[in-house]
Amino acid sequence: MMNILIVDDHFLIRKGVRMLLERWDAVKTIEEADNGTDAIVLAEQKQPDVVLLDLSMPEGLDGFTAAQNIHKTVPNAKIIVLTMHDEEAYIQKALQLGISGYLLKNSESNELQEAIEAVMRGERYYRTRIPLEQLEKMEASDSRKSVLTPREQEVLRLVTLGYTNIQIGEQLVISPKTVERHKSNMMQKLQLQEIHELIQYGIKNHVADLV
Incomplete structure (x- = not known):
């Protein structure tokens, strides 16, 4: 029963x-x-x-x-x-x-x-x-990594390295609003609530080492 x-x-x-x-x-x-x-x-x-x-x-x-x-x-x-x-x-x-x-x-x-x-x-x-x-x-596989698109991984790498939205936008030739949208999408996919959790995820998964 x-x-x-x-x-x-x-x-x-x-x-x-x-x-x-x-x-x-x-x-x-x-x-x-x-x-x-x-x-x-x-x-x-x-x-x-x-x-x-x-x-x-x-x-x-x-x-x-x-x-x-x-x-x-x-x-x-x-x-x-x-x-x-x-x-x-x-x-x-x-x-x-x-x-x-x-x-x-x-x-x-x-x-x-x-x-x-x-x-x-x-x-x-x-x-x-x-x-x-x-x-x-x-x-x-490492499913959490595969959830993110290549562009999102690029944004996450720069976020993890401490770049601002403006600096990320300049490097990737996108607007700061687009950067913020990518960050929001990543947090939703990974079920994260705060930006510091996203940074911790990037550090844990060695995203900063990605080329």
Whole structure:
């Protein structure tokens, strides 16, 4: 018997998922949270076997940050991302964080049960537009670096070296506004909140050494 936590900021989606799970005899209890912050607290209290987690939640923490915290407090919990995001950057981030499952919200209803059964067996269950072979390559590589475009890596290298937006713009022949946009895009892709975190990421990944 499994205990499951549903985390999604949309009431109707939570209720729809709950209805599917309630038909399944293997499910013992179902808890709900509408934001990442409450999900972390509830996970620690209830110790769920499976967490069905949305990524985009405007209130509280985002799904990836919530997943990291849940992994720390409930290490045995299997996390399945349930999202509309099918972009490579999101999938790479999920792989990097060791998330067990990745399921799109427009999937068939039977796939939810398949995903839960698979992750409970210790398997990875990803159903995205990216072929399994490519997923395996992504998992084996340094996925955080590959998320960034060549231009973004150039900008990050100069940011890490301490250049200002104006100086970066002069070197790359782009406007300071374009530089700022690249920085914003990188922070969004890497799920970072502050510029100092971006600099730390650049240092950690030796971006300044890139030619």
